[in-house]
Amino acid sequence: MKIHVWNAFASNNSGSYTIVGRFPSEELATRVAAELSAVLEAHERWRGSPESRQEDPEKPSPLRAFTQAHSLTQSEADQADQGELRAWSTGHQVFLHDPWTLTLQDSYEEFLRVRGGKVETRIRHAHGDLVSVFELHGTLPKKTKAATVSAVVEEWYADDGPLVTLAPFDVQPAWREGSKPGEPVLTLGAVFQDLELAPGYTAVETIARRHGLQVTVRVSEDQSPGDPLAWLRPSHPALARKLFDVWILDAGHSLKEVARRLVELRRGRYIDGPTVLKWLPDAVLKRLTRDRAEQAVQFLRKGGANAELRPAE
Structure with a gap:
């Protein structure tokens, strides 16, 4: 008889967190987003100050003062979940999004309701696009x-x-x-x-x-x-302007540098450079305007790649 034992640790990686609220008027949605943005910006400044090392109950953080003023749920996450959290409005909707957090405190959703809105979407701990x-x-x-x-x-x-x-x-x-x-x-x-x-x-x-x-x-x-x-797809109506694909015909002698530049062109999104580049020639960037495609081709060529642009299909 054989016994196999595995010892593993669960991953608790941070993901993105998104809340969408809807309001009866665009004007109210704009005001609510502005209120949230103001307190988030103030709290971010506070986090970088000496006062954040040990919060004085008589001088609470901007976020804690905000929750107290609106009788919202208090949480120790007041200090922990503030990273890149941003708030903005589009029409009747208010959006809260943090790209890298474990959770968001309940007070945000409570505030949306207190100000007359309703929460219509909540995406917790997302790792996908x-x-x-x-x-x-x-x-x-x-x-x-x-x-x-x-x-x-x-x-x-x-x-x-x-x-x-x-x-x-x-x-x-x-x-x-x-x-x-x-x-x-x-x-x-x-x-x-x-x-x-x-x-x-x-x-x-x-x-x-x-x-x-x-x-x-x-x-x-x-x-x-x-x-x-x-x-x-296919998109309709079709664009009047012509779009172009960027092709790499050969990566040259600097595979890592070409892969790095390709990641930068893709706005930092991860790619397995060796895997992608071993299938050359291939279209590595698709459906760009001519100016953007020409800029990408020149950028890749400076990294050692044999690149060119071709009309998109």
């Missing part, structure tokens, strides 16, 4: 609807647009124009990384509003084995 689905609503004249939808997409994909500068290269955005009564005028799916969530949401909404459209966001953790936005 966050998939954001933007639904654009509004009343557009039938004669100009198609032109307006195309204009919105083109602005999102401008050289300085959010789908070019903030979306990662390995999960391409996708969109679809609504054609049936009750459907959104336009639905956009995108995967913004943790630090790009707030600026990405804000930029997408700003462009939509410029064309008279309101935005609602549904956010979820990607747990699919494949493309989380396959249901929106």
Whole structure:
């Protein structure tokens, strides 16, 4: 008889935490997000001060003072869970997101309710990508609807647009124009990384509003084995501008340096460099604007790679 014994330790790695609240008016959502942002910024400054080493009950931390003022649940996590937690609003919604934490205290959800909102989404300890689905609503004249939808997409994909500068290269955005009564005028799916969530949401909404459209966001953790936005592909309407793929034909003599540069181009997302590069030639970055593709090619060439751009399929 053989007996096998394993001794292991559970991993308790931090993941991202997201809370979405909905409010009866955009004005209220904006105020609530501003209140949360102010206390989070003050608390972050406090954490870097000498006072944070031993909190004085007579001079509580900004976050503890905030929970006391609104009669919210007090928690020792007041000090522990404040890392990169950020708050912002989009339309009627308020978003709280921390990319690297074990948990968030209950007082945040309580505050959303105290201020007249309701919690509609809670994503605890996520390790997968966050998939954001933007639904654009509004009343557009039938004669100009198609032109307006195309204009919105083109602005999102401008050289300085959010789908070019903030979306990662390995999960391409996708969109679809609504054609049936009750459907959104336009639905956009995108995967913004943790630090790009707030600026990405804000930029997408700003462009939509410029064309008279309101935005609602549904956010979820990607747990699919494949493309989380396959249901929106092929995108419609098609972009008027041409997009390009970046190909590496050969990594040259500096495989590690080319892999490092590729990680940087992919906005820091991990890749197994040796595995990816052994399949060359291959398209390593897809559907970029010409300027972005040319910049990527030059950056890879400086690292020793034989790279070129080709029209995207």
